Structure formats: structure tokens, C-alpha cells
Amino acid sequence: MKVFNEIETARLMPIRELIDALRIAAQQVIDGDIVSPERLVVALKEGGVMLSMPATADDIAIHKLVNVNPRNRHHGLPTIHGQVVACDALSGVMLFQVDGPTVTGRRTAAVTLLGISCLLPQAPRSVLIIGGGKQAANHVEAIAEVYPEATIRVRGSSLQSAQAFVDRFKASAPNLVIEDLSNQSTADVVITVTTSKTPVYLEPAHPGCLVIGVGAFTPDAAEISAKVINASTVYVDDPLGATHEAGDLILANIDWTRVKSLASALIDKPDFSKPIVLKTVGTGAWDLAACRVIRANLERS
Known part of the structure; x- marks a missing residue:
């Protein structure tokens, strides 16, 4: 499985391509072609949360796990930490892992x-x-x-x-x-x-x-x-x-x-x-x- 850091993850997600992909995904959610259940939220200390977000489609499946702690800014740490793993939708074989905060920031x-x-x-x-x-x-x-x-x-x-x-x-x-x-x-x-x-x-x-x-x-x-x-x-x-x-x-x-x-x-x-x-x-x-x-x-x- 290929693993990509923050800089590499950003390079692989040009913003215009992301917008086009989101437009398609939004319609596929309506049509039921993407299954994206409500995310699981688990409390961490001092107001932080752990978020588990899976989604599947015919061509790809993903699972994002990120921790969000707004108080981190007081300690010089990023607010979000985590990763996204992409898998083959048929075999379940893991294809690549990318930086979770970068995916979150750019797709948001x-x-x-x-x-x-x-x-x-x-x-x-x-x-x-x-x-x-x-x-x-x-x-x-x-x-x-x-x-x-x-x-x-x-x-x-x-x-x-x-x-x-x-x-x-x-x-x-x-x-x-x-x-x-x-x-x-x-x-x-x-x-x-x-x-x-x-x-x-x-x-x-x-x-x-x-x-x-x-x-x-x-x-x-x-x-x-x-x-x-x-x-x-x-x-x-x-x-x-x-x-x-x-x-x-x-x-x-x-x-x-x-x-x-x-x-x-x-x-x-x-x-x-x-x-x-x-x-x-x-x-x-x-x-x-x-x-x-x-x-x-x-x-x-």
C-alpha cells in the first residue's frame, strides 16, 4: 500500500478536479450509488472528538479516521490529525493511505x-x-x-x-x-x-x-x-x-x-x-x- 504525506496528498488533489468529483458524488449519494453512513463520533478529552467516516461505491471504498481537538491551537499543534485509507471496492485490498487533515481541508x-x-x-x-x-x-x-x-x-x-x-x-x-x-x-x-x-x-x-x-x-x-x-x-x-x-x-x-x-x-x-x-x-x-x-x-x- 502506498502512503503519501501532506505535500504529496495535496499535489494529488487539484482543486478544480475535486469540485468536479464532488459534483458527481453529490448526485450519486442521491441515487444511492454511494453509501455514506452517518459518521461515528467518539469523545476525547478536553472537548476533542474521534471521527470514523467510511464510504463505499462500486469503484472504490474509503475509511477516514481523524481526531479533532480545537484546544490544540493553544499548544502549537494542528487541530486535526488522521488518515484516509482507500480500498478496492471488490477485493477490499488497500490501495493507498493519504494525509487525513489535507484531504479534509481541501475537499471541504x-x-x-x-x-x-x-x-x-x-x-x-x-x-x-x-x-x-x-x-x-x-x-x-x-x-x-x-x-x-x-x-x-x-x-x-x-x-x-x-x-x-x-x-x-x-x-x-x-x-x-x-x-x-x-x-x-x-x-x-x-x-x-x-x-x-x-x-x-x-x-x-x-x-x-x-x-x-x-x-x-x-x-x-x-x-x-x-x-x-x-x-x-x-x-x-x-x-x-x-x-x-x-x-x-x-x-x-x-x-x-x-x-x-x-x-x-x-x-x-x-x-x-x-x-x-x-x-x-x-x-x-x-x-x-x-x-x-x-x-x-x-x-x-
Whole structure:
């Protein structure tokens, strides 16, 4: 079995190929061609969790095991540790092992970009990212590649942290700037990628702005205010997992009958006259799509 490190894993997953693979996988989940059960969540100490996420299809099977501990940032450690193993769907033979955090980060950013392509009527001119960690970095890199003309604004926990983030990625994302708080409601897309358990996005919901919640992954955490959630048309990437993990929606006492799947937006265009929120929680199906991209690039090399 081939084993690939963080750098090698990233190289094998070009962002545009990931978006295309996710588009296919989303439809296959609806059709039942990908089986992706609700992930198993086991508590670790100090608020950490162990996540087990299998998924299978006719062509490939995968299992992702990752540990997530938001407190690691206080100790200079990555928030996510883990691996993804891909197997032959017929024999069960293990094909390769790749870096779990890299798969998670890149496919999560690709899901966001798939959401932008479906839930925004035109390419974004301005994107606001709230957060300054690894997921923020993945999103900046992906947006800069797919939407190079868009201005990417960053809002960090402090002006100093935001400046450090901009300085770090300015070379790869020349349109990256610090958020001007006087113009905070003008972004076409707002993406929250923090570990905060209380809302970091409180601006009034308005048509023409797509708000995407990425960072919160437990039922007691919400990055987006309940007022924004309840005033918007709401989409989720994984309807099954969202009912247990999408704290933004759970704490807003969402009426789940009005929540739509991201996959449905691939078929029916949303009503762009209303505010739209996309909440992503992740699913093994997205990791399976990433492993398809990796396998295809290994076969070509």
C-alpha cells in the first residue's frame, strides 16, 4: 500500500478536479450509488472528538479516521490529525493511505466552491472569510485559484492576527486584504471557518449574499446567528449528519422540513431573491470523491 504525506496528498488533489468529483458524488449519494453512513463520533478529552467516516461505491471504498481537538491551537499543534485509507471496492485490498487533515481541508474548501457555483447567480466579486486557521488557508488558496478576480477579505480574532494571515498568503492570493469593518456587509460570499462556539457572523441577512458555515461541527456550537439562519433559505451538504452536528441550525431551532440538500441545487436553481445559507458538516462521500481524484492522478503518473 502506498502512503503519501501532506505535500504529496495535496499535489494529488487539484482543486478544480475535486469540485468536479464532488459534483458527481453529490448526485450519486442521491441515487444511492454511494453509501455514506452517518459518521461515528467518539469523545476525547478536553472537548476533542474521534471521527470514523467510511464510504463505499462500486469503484472504490474509503475509511477516514481523524481526531479533532480545537484546544490544540493553544499548544502549537494542528487541530486535526488522521488518515484516509482507500480500498478496492471488490477485493477490499488497500490501495493507498493519504494525509487525513489535507484531504479534509481541501475537499471541504472544494465543497464550499461547489456551493458557490450552485447558490450564487454569478461569480463572486468579493469574499469575506472569518477566521485565520488552517481551514481559512485552504479556502483562500482554493478561491484564489478558481476565482482569481475576486477580492478576498479576512476578518481575524484581532487586527494583528489578520495582518499575519494576509502577509503569509499574499504571494499566492494577491487580492487578499484585511476586512474593512465599515464595509463588512458588501461581500457576495461570507465563509465562517472558526472554532468559536458562539456566533461570529451577526450581520442582517440580505438577498445577494451567500453565507457558508464551515467551522462549527458540534450541536452546541454556532458561528452564524439564529437571526441570519431563520431569515434565509438554508442548504446543507449532508442532510443526515446535519440534524445531529449542525449546531448553527440546531441552536436556531430550525424547521428541518425547510432545509434543502446542496445536491438539490445541482438540479433546481435556488430563489436568488432571498438570502441563502449553506451549512457544511462533511461526509465520507466527499472523502471518497477526493480519493477518486487521487487514484486517477496516480494512474496517470
